[in-house]
Amino acid sequence: MGAVRRIDVSVSANVSVVRFKDQKIIDPEAIQELGQELFDLVEKEDRKKLVLNFSNVEFLSSAALGKLITFEKKSKRHDAELILTNISPEIFQVFAITNLDKLFQIKDSEADALAVL
Amino acid sequence: MSSNTAPRVIQCALPSSLTAYHDFVQQVLESLEELKWQAADLFGVHMALEESISNAIRHGNKEDPAKRVHVECQVSAERFWAKICDEGEGYDPSAVPDCRCPENLEVPGGRGLALICAYMTSVQHSECGKCLTMEKTLQSATG
Numbered sequence: 001m002g003a004v005r006r007i008d009v010s011v012s013a014n015v016s017v018v019r020f021k022d023q024k025i026i027d028p029e030a031i032q033e034l035g036q037e038l039f040d041l042v043e044k045e046d047r048k049k050l051v052l053n054f055s056n057v058e059f060l061s062s063a064a065l066g067k068l069i070t071f072e073k074k075s076k077r078h079d080a081e082l083i084l085t086n087i088s089p090e091i092f093q094v095f096a097i098t099n100l101d102k103l104f105q106i107k108d109s110e111a112d113a114l115a116v117l
Numbered sequence: 118m119s120s121n122t123a124p125r126v127i128q129c130a131l132p133s134s135l136t137a138y139h140d141f142v143q144q145v146l147e148s149l150e151e152l153k154w155q156a157a158d159l160f161g162v163h164m165a166l167e168e169s170i171s172n173a174i175r176h177g178n179k180e181d182p183a184k185r186v187h188v189e190c191q192v193s194a195e196r197f198w199a200k201i202c203d204e205g206e207g208y209d210p211s212a213v214p215d216c217r218c219p220e221n222l223e224v225p226g227g228r229g230l231a232l233i234c235a236y237m238t239s240v241q242h243s244e245c246g247k248c249l250t251m252e253k254t255l256q257s258a259t260g
Binding site: 061065 | 136223232
């Protein structure tokens with residue numbers, strides 16, 4: 001397995017909690033790496049319950065949204081459940097503008113996500 | 118409050134590289150910060166510049182190193198204005214699928230333009246889609 005550079009993953013009650021290392025998810029190479037590291041969680045490691053914690057994320061581009069959409073599709077294909085949490089009002093607005101708040105399951109906090117997974 | 122001060126002009130001919138424009142964007146944001154723009158408005162300008170310049174590099178110039186993206190920004194206490202032009206073949210903005218339609222939620226593309234339109238007060242295309250002009254005026258903000 002390659003070095004994990006863009007995310008931190010911890011396991012809590014059989015749920016994989018992912019935190020992003022970058023505050024601004026803009027750089028194309030970083031987005032590419034981020035996508036691959038996320039995809040590996042469901043494709044190689046077969047994790048079935050995932051929480052993406054956005055508490056560290058201050059900015060993300062539409063290219064990053066594209067990777068998240070692909071990750072959502074891959075998660076669905078591998079029967080993995082995915083919940084996004086701790087999204088700041090500014091970032092939530094980005095999801096709302098693009099209607100992705102309808103595509104993703106979003107909870108306020110990690111605890112809220114763990115309660116339903 | 119209106120200002121008689123002429124807007125500050127920041128312009129650059131950027132290379133067609135997706136890693137080469139962030140310093141320019143940062144320079145514009147710092148200028149607006151000096152003019153006391155608030156964080157939420159800066160976020161919107163950041164998003165609009167990020168998406169318009171990366172679209173011009175990716176879709177307009179197709180990352181051709183021989184081509185440039187020409188950006189002119191005018192900043193003042195109440196107004197942000199920018200014109201972004203690429204050297205590509207142009208496109209029809211009305212042909213971009215609406216990413217917000219339920220059937221397009223998982224389709225790539227169109228999100229950048231939707232974000233630009235949401236955060237700016239006005240957005241216009243010209244030169245057969247090769248130029249995008251956008252403006253944000255703080256007077257239109259609520260509150």
